[in-house]
Amino acid sequence: MKKKRRYWIRLSLLLLMIGLIGFAFYQQFHEGESQKPKVGDLAPNFQLSTLDGQPTSLQQLKGKAVILNFWASWCEPCRIEMPALTEIYRLYEKEGLMVIGVNIAENDVSVMQFVKQYRLQFPIWMDRNREVVELYKIGPLPSTYFIDPDGKIAYIHEGPLQLNELRNIVLQLLPRSEGAIKQ
Secondary structure: OHHHHHHHHHHHHHHHHHHHHHHHHHHHHHHHHOOOOOOOOEOOOOEEEEOOOOEEEHHHHOOOEEEEEEEOOOOHHHHHHHHHHHHHHHHHHHHOEEEEEEEEOOOHHHHHHHHHHHOOOOOEEEEOOOHHHHHHOOOOOOEEEEEOOOOEEEEEEEOOOOHHHHHHHHHHHOOOOOOOOOO
């Protein structure tokens, strides 16, 4: 009886060890896939449609400084920062800044009402299936990626941004030869 019991204990321990080793390999394999893009990385390219249905991609904006802002109309902090995003776009669009509002999985009617209410002038891209949210591992809203003209992530911010914060970051992103500093 003792031999049989030892056999089952050893077999259980062996299976447990194999399971743990397998789990460690699984985590190691999937960790590389699911890493959030970070400062210094090339911004992952993606394709979406604009609010008016035109296909577009991040790659088309190469050469411009890009503010990639993830938002939703139901998000109160998103509502708070929209005037600042609109103002920074108005101030620096001619100097090579592009602000892209990436709406997360909302219907066109809600988004159009929001755009009208906040008088948004910058392009709105529709992430209807949350593919870009998954690609960028977006957590809290709003989340904003600042991408330099070479396509690299220069700064990441989670939460609402104020105009002064935006201005300080944008002035570092804009090409030096084009940017006259506006205060």
